[in-house]
Amino acid sequence: xxxxxxxxxxxxxxxxxxxxxxxxxxxxxxxxxxxxxxxxxxxxxxxxxxxxxxxxxxxxxxxxxxxxxxxxxxxxxxxxxxxxxxxxxxxxxxxxxxxxxxxxxxxxxxxxxxxxxxxxxxxxxxxxxxxxxxxxxxxxxxxxxxxxxxxxxxxxxxxxxxxxxxxxxxxxxxxxxxxxxxxxxxxxxxxxxxxxxxxxxxxxxxxxxxxxxxxxxxxxxxxxxxxxxxxxxxxxxxxxxxxxxxxxxxxxxxxxxxxxxxxxxxxxxxxxxxxxxxxxxxxxxxxxxxxxxxxxxxxxxxxxxxxxxxxxxxxxxxxxxxxxxxxxxxxxxxxxxxxxxxxxxxxxxxxxxxxxxxxxxxxxxxxxxxxxxxxxxxxxxxxxxxxxxxxxxxxxxxxxxxxxxxxxxxxxxxxxxxxxxxxxxxxxxxxxxxxxxxxxxxxxxxxxxxxxxxxxxxxxxxxxxxxxxxxxxxxxxxxx
Numbered sequence: 001x002x003x004x005x006x007x008x009x010x011x012x013x014x015x016x017x018x019x020x021x022x023x024x025x026x027x028x029x030x031x032x033x034x035x036x037x038x039x040x041x042x043x044x045x046x047x048x049x050x051x052x053x054x055x056x057x058x059x060x061x062x063x064x065x066x067x068x069x070x071x072x073x074x075x076x077x078x079x080x081x082x083x084x085x086x087x088x089x090x091x092x093x094x095x096x097x098x099x100x101x102x103x104x105x106x107x108x109x110x111x112x113x114x115x116x117x118x119x120x121x122x123x124x125x126x127x128x129x130x131x132x133x134x135x136x137x138x139x140x141x142x143x144x145x146x147x148x149x150x151x152x153x154x155x156x157x158x159x160x161x162x163x164x165x166x167x168x169x170x171x172x173x174x175x176x177x178x179x180x181x182x183x184x185x186x187x188x189x190x191x192x193x194x195x196x197x198x199x200x201x202x203x204x205x206x207x208x209x210x211x212x213x214x215x216x217x218x219x220x221x222x223x224x225x226x227x228x229x230x231x232x233x234x235x236x237x238x239x240x241x242x243x244x245x246x247x248x249x250x251x252x253x254x255x256x257x258x259x260x261x262x263x264x265x266x267x268x269x270x271x272x273x274x275x276x277x278x279x280x281x282x283x284x285x286x287x288x289x290x291x292x293x294x295x296x297x298x299x300x301x302x303x304x305x306x307x308x309x310x311x312x313x314x315x316x317x318x319x320x321x322x323x324x325x326x327x328x329x330x331x332x333x334x335x336x337x338x339x340x341x342x343x344x345x346x347x348x349x350x351x352x353x354x355x356x357x358x359x360x361x362x363x364x365x366x367x368x369x370x371x372x373x374x375x376x377x378x379x380x381x382x383x384x385x386x387x388x389x390x391x392x393x394x395x396x397x398x399x400x401x402x403x404x405x406x407x408x409x410x411x412x413x414x415x416x417x418x419x420x421x422x423x424x425x426x427x428x429x430x431x432x433x434x435x436x437x438x439x440x441x442x443x444x445x446x447x448x449x450x451x452x453x454x455x456x457x458x459x460x461x462x463x464x465x466x467x468x469x470x471x472x473x474x475x476x477x478x479x480x
Contacts, residue, residue, distance in 0.1 A: 002113075002462075004037050011475070022180065022262050036437055041064065056463060057069045057466065059071065059072075059095070059464070059465055059466060059468055060095075060099060060102075060462070060463060060464045060465060060468065060477075061461065061462065061463045062099055062102035062103050062106055062261075062460065062461075063103070063106030063107070063110075063225045063460050063461060063462075064100070064106055064109070065102040065106055065164070066106060067095070067098055067099065067102065068278075069313055069466065071095075071098055072091050072095050072098070075094060075098065076094065087472075092468065092471035092472065092473065095468050095471065096471070096473045096474060096475065096477065099462075099464075099473075100168075100378070100475070100477075101164070101165065101168045103166075103453070103456060103457065103460065103462075104167065104168035104169075104171040104172055104286070105164045105165075105167040105168045105171070106170055107456055107460070108167035108168065108170055108171040108174075109167065110135065111171070111174070112166050112176065113167060113170050113171060113311075114306065114307070115166045115167060115170065116263050116304075116306060116309060116311055117163075117466060118261065118303065118304060118311045119261070119263045119311070119442070120159055120162050120163050120166060121159065122258035122259075122261050123162045123166075124155055124158045124159050124162060125257065125258055126257055126258060126420065127158055127162075128142075128154070128155065128158065129257060139151055142154070143248065144353060172444065172449070174186070175448060175449055175452050176445040176449065179441070179444055179445050180441070181437060181440045181441045181444055185440060185444070186433070186437045186440045188428070188437055189436070189439070189440035189443065190427070190436050190440070191194055191406075192427050193427075198427045199288055199426075199427050199439070200424060200426055200427070201378065201424065201425060201426075201432055201435060202378045202379055202381070202424050203378070203379045203380075203421065203422065203423050203424050203428060204376045204377060204378050204379070204421070204422045205376070205377060205379070205395075205418045205419065205420060205421040205422070206309050206366060206367075206375045206376060206377070206419050206420040207366075207367045207377055207386065207390055207416060207417070207418055208210050208347055208348075208351070208353045208356055208360070208364055208365035208366045208367065208416065208417045208418075208419070209351075209357070209367060209414050209415065209416045209417075210336055210350055210351045210357075210365050210414060210415050211295075211355050211356055211357040211360075211404075211412055211413070211414045212329045212330075212332050212333040212345070212355070212356055212414070213329060213356045213410075213411075213412040214321045214322075214325040214326045214328065214329040214330070214411060214412075214415050215321075215325050215329070216319040216320075216325070217319075217322065217325070220319035220320055220321075220322075221292075221297070221319050224290075224296070224297045224317045224318070224319045224321070225297055226291045227249075227300075227317060228290040228297060228299045228315065228317060229289075229290060230251070231245050231315060232287050232289075232290075232299055234285065235287060235301075242259075242260075242287070242301045242311060242313055242315075243259035243260070244456055245261065245315060245319075246260035246313060246314075247314050248380055249315060249317070250314075250315045250316050250317070251296060251316045251317055251318045252295075252315075252411070255314070259312045259313055259316060260313040260316075261303075261311065261312070261313050262311075262312055262313075262314065263309055263311050264268055264279055264280070264309065264310045264312060265308050265309050265310075266308045266309075267308055272293050272294065272295075274291060274292070274293045275293055275298065275300070275314075278291050278298075278300055279300050279302065279310055279312050280310065282300065282302035283302065284303070284304060284305055285302065285303075286301075286302055287299055287300070287301045287302075288300040288301075294315055295316060295318070295410075296316050296318035296319065297316070297317050297318075297319070298314050298315065298316050298317075299312045299314065299315050300312050300313070300314045301314070301404070303393065315376075317456055318409070318410060321410075321411065326411060329411075329412070329413055330401065330403075330413050332354060332355050333401055333413045333414070333415060334401055335356065336354040336415065337398055337400075337401060337415050340398050340415075341398060343375065347364065347365060347398065347417050348364035348365065350365075351363075351364055351365035365417075367386075371394040372435065372438070373434075373435055374434055375420075375433075376420075376422075389402060389416055390416055390418050393416065393417070393418050394418075395418060395419055395420075396417060396418075397417065397418070398416075398417050399415050399416045399417070400415070401413055401414075401415055402414050402415070402416070426440070450457040451477075453475050454475070454476065457475060457477065457479070458476075458479070459477055461475060462479065464477055464478055
């Protein structure tokens with residue numbers, strides 16, 4: 001179990017680092033030694049670049065990437081700014097993690113993994129806006145904080161950091177994407193865990209719900225469709241900016257800040273089916289006709305096709321719902337609850353008759369846990385909003401009518417029920433097979449990554465300098 005715990009810590013640590021950019025200037029000191037012939041060209045050019053400003057020394061070289069002496073401290077400051085307790089790991093452990101990231105990014109380039117510059121730029125825009133909140137919107141204060149002369153140099157550095165991190169992320173995904181475990185491997189994994197070290201799983205239960213949404217009149221739908229057609233015509237006929245219209249009009253708050261940009265991949269589904277079908281049918285520079293999804297009405301502008309990846313921008317408009325329709329929806333779900341409580345219908349029958357939620361309507365209203373892909377929810381890991389709605393419910397008790405509002409402002413009503421509660425218990429192979437399988441898969445992925453690192457380190461130019469040569473690394477970075 002220790003290896004499983006270590007893996008979880010490593011994954012959390014990796015996520016933290018990827019979520020927080022490291023503002024390290026890759027500038028080589030003017031007294032750096034002349035590079036050896038076998039050192040990568042990118043490093044060699046950096047070492048001998050004319051007029052290089054002395055900032056700090058090179059702590060390590062990994063392929064075509066370098067790490068500076070200041071990287072560890074700067075990364076720690078970034079983590080601490082996010083509330084991370086950096087006393088939980090040493091400088092050597094943090095430095096080892098930075099070496100891993102550079103190794104992944106270097107190998108991603110060797111394997112011709114491509115990242116979208118448009119997607120990276122959208123990350124930069126979001127990060128700069130987030131950083132500005134820390135300085136009350138002052139760009140001058142932000143530049144001073146990160147020791148940059150102007151906004152352009154700040155954005156360029158953030159761009160390179162994000163691109164390196166994205167390459168590392170895609171490389172890690174590639175390493176483990178085909179790793180699977182057989183039922184026999186799961187059984188062996190479980191049997192090898194000493195009984196006194198087997199994990200304890202918290203209280204679990206199943207949740208079912210019935211959802212009723214207010215109807216939108218055809219008149220409101222027609223208004224939205226006509227507005228989208230007018231926007232499309234303004235872009236095509238008058239040269240108006242599609243991105244500007246996104247910022248001004250879209251109801252998709254999550255993508256407004258980056259101009260409605262999403263990157264779709266034919267092999268890795270993202271967005272709902274209707275959205276993908278329209279996006280993949282367009283040619284570069286084409287704007288779709290208005291079309292409907294469960295979220296509202298859209299138009300899509302296909303900006304760029306890069307192999308299997310499509311960079312698209314979209315505008316979402318949601319038809320307005322009248323107060324009359326909201327009242328009708330509430331009356332409908334109150335009737336459903338009344339029939340369940342009076343014993344006229346079972347919860348499953350009422351879900352089939354009344355629910356507007358397609359995913360659960362014909363499955364008794366049962367929610368699927370997005371993490372485990374089964375019906376069971378562990379209380380300690382449950383979504384906080386859902387937990388708040390069911391925490392006081394007894395088994396098979398039907399909740400009162402709840403009013404929900406999603407991130408787009410869309411209103412809906414629902415009732416919930418919990419059932420099949422299982423108290424906290426030590427892992428049982430038959431009862432907890434799916435969870436045990438996930439643990440077995442995590443360990444196998446860990447071993448796959450360890451083997452990949454071992455092989456790749458031996459084949460890559462790596463040089464660690466100064467005090468970090470005294471570190472006890474988990475991987476053979478010193479090639480002893």
